[in-house]
Amino acid sequence: MIRSDLIVDKAGKLYISGNFWQTKTRIDRLINTYITQEKLSDLLEELPKQFILPKPRPWAKIAWKNINAKEIVGIKQELFLNLIIGIVNTEAPIRGYTQTSRQYLAEIHPDMARFVGGVVGTDSKILELGLWEKEERQHSPALIKTYQQLTGNKCVINPYVPTKYQQKQDTYQDLYRHGLHRIITEYSAVCLYLWLMSQTSGTIQQVFSELLQDEINHMTKFLGFGVWLFPKFKFRNLSSSTAANKLSKKTQFQFLANLSSTFRRMMGVLHWHDWSIAHKLELIYTFIRVFSCLLSWHRTLTREYLEKILGKPELSA
Numbered sequence: 001m002i003r004s005d006l007i008v009d010k011a012g013k014l015y016i017s018g019n020f021w022q023t024k025t026r027i028d029r030l031i032n033t034y035i036t037q038e039k040l041s042d043l044l045e046e047l048p049k050q051f052i053l054p055k056p057r058p059w060a061k062i063a064w065k066n067i068n069a070k071e072i073v074g075i076k077q078e079l080f081l082n083l084i085i086g087i088v089n090t091e092a093p094i095r096g097y098t099q100t101s102r103q104y105l106a107e108i109h110p111d112m113a114r115f116v117g118g119v120v121g122t123d124s125k126i127l128e129l130g131l132w133e134k135e136e137r138q139h140s141p142a143l144i145k146t147y148q149q150l151t152g153n154k155c156v157i158n159p160y161v162p163t164k165y166q167q168k169q170d171t172y173q174d175l176y177r178h179g180l181h182r183i184i185t186e187y188s189a190v191c192l193y194l195w196l197m198s199q200t201s202g203t204i205q206q207v208f209s210e211l212l213q214d215e216i217n218h219m220t221k222f223l224g225f226g227v228w229l230f231p232k233f234k235f236r237n238l239s240s241s242t243a244a245n246k247l248s249k250k251t252q253f254q255f256l257a258n259l260s261s262t263f264r265r266m267m268g269v270l271h272w273h274d275w276s277i278a279h280k281l282e283l284i285y286t287f288i289r290v291f292s293c294l295l296s297w298h299r300t301l302t303r304e305y306l307e308k309i310l311g312k313p314e315l316s317a
Contacts, residue, residue, distance in 0.1 A: 009201040010209060016073055020278045023074060026198040027286050034194070034216060035293045037300060043217050044224035045309055051111040054131040057217060059138065059210045066203045067149040074199035077150070079274055083196070084147045086269035088157050091139045096162035098133040103165040104178045109313075112225060135214050142207050160269075179226050186219035187294070188266060191286045198282070227298065228306040229313055 008014065010033070011026035018026070072080050102117020118130035147155040167174055193212040197205050272280070 010205055011198050011201075014073060014201055018074055020281055023198050023278075023282050024285060027194060027282065027289065030194050030197055031286075031289050031293060034212060035190075035290060037293075037297045040216075040220045040294075040297045041300070043220040047115075047221050047225065048310060050131055051115060054115065054134075056131060056134045057214065060206065062142075062206055062210070063203055064145055064149060067146055067207075068202075069150055071200055071202040071204040072150075073201050075279065079271060080199075081147060081151065082271045082274070084143050085155060085157060086271065087192070088140050088143045088147075088155060089159050090266075090269055091136070091143065092157060092159040093162050094133055094136045094140075096164075098130050098136075100162060100165050101132075101178065101182060102130065104171075104175045107171050108175055109225075109229070115221075132218060135218070139211055139214070142211065146204060146207055160265075176230060179222065183219060183222050183226060186215055186222060187290065188287075189215040190219055191283065191290050192270070194290065195283050195286045223294065223298070224301060224306070225310070227301045228310050231303065 010030065012029040013022075013025070015022045015026075069077055098117040099120070102113045102120070105113035105116065114128070114130060116130045116132040118126055118133065119128035121127050144155045144157075147153075190212065193208050193215060197208045197212065200208060275283075
């Protein structure tokens with residue numbers, strides 16, 4: 001069934017409770033709009049400029065008062081609101097995420113450390129916010145506003161406690177493990193926001209569009225930087241890739257265990273057990289399609305191209 005008062009939005013034709021194939025069409029349109037090789041390359045190529053002059057990506061003006069329940073078109077409102085709370089719990093502790101990443105990067109690449117975590121004084125006081133934090137810290141307030149506009153109530157949250165910096169082996173192996181986890185979390189956020197755009201319209205969809213563009217931006221920069229720093233990284237085989245093939249079997253097992261734990265936590269946050277089979281298939285399809293796009297883009301990241309953008313790394317693993 002197609003709504004007569006709003007036929008087309010950012011995802012194409014708008015359906016009320018569309019079936020899998022109808023939603024798939026909307027997801028495909030969004031992916032073809034937001035995740036092209038040209039756009040991913042443009043995002044990576046601007047990274048060195050942001051090392052010199054960090055400038056947050058501006059959001060389009062959002063008419064918050066226009067948000068209403070009718071804009072939730074493909075998912076039950078109760079589940080949608082539960083998803084909002086779960087996402088806010090994950091997004092809210094951004095300071096913990098940025099400072100952990102900054103610590104892993106500090107000795108290896110100070111510019112990237114500043115990009116994600118800013119500048120910190122000897123007393124651990126934040127002297128300058130990182131660009132990553134400046135952009136990501138807009139997410140929770142935007143989601144909370146959306147929730148409050150839909151319900152008229154405050155959004156009661158219980159933020160996730162991020163894992164703190166832990167030096168286990170040498171700095172490169174520590175950064176590799178942490179960086180791979182960071183790419184996976186950004187990739188997961190991209191897929192989730194894409195799917196939520198396919199389930200919404202109007203102003204709510206616009207909110208998710210802004211969140212999506214931020215996550216694509218960060219995922220792209222982290223992935224491109226990682227491939228530059230770790231030349232033997234193979235994106236097509238995340239589970240078995242190692243930093244220059246130097247990570248021990250024990251370390252690989254620990255990574256897989258952490259990845260599994262992260263996935264289980266994500267499913268809990270998203271109330272996965274309440275999802276319909278169609279919605280589960282839609283999200284899985286989104287993960288596969290986005291991964292395919294990233295894999296194609298990854299093949300274009302030659303050493304010559306990466307070093308033209310970022311120079312030659314002083315050290316690489």
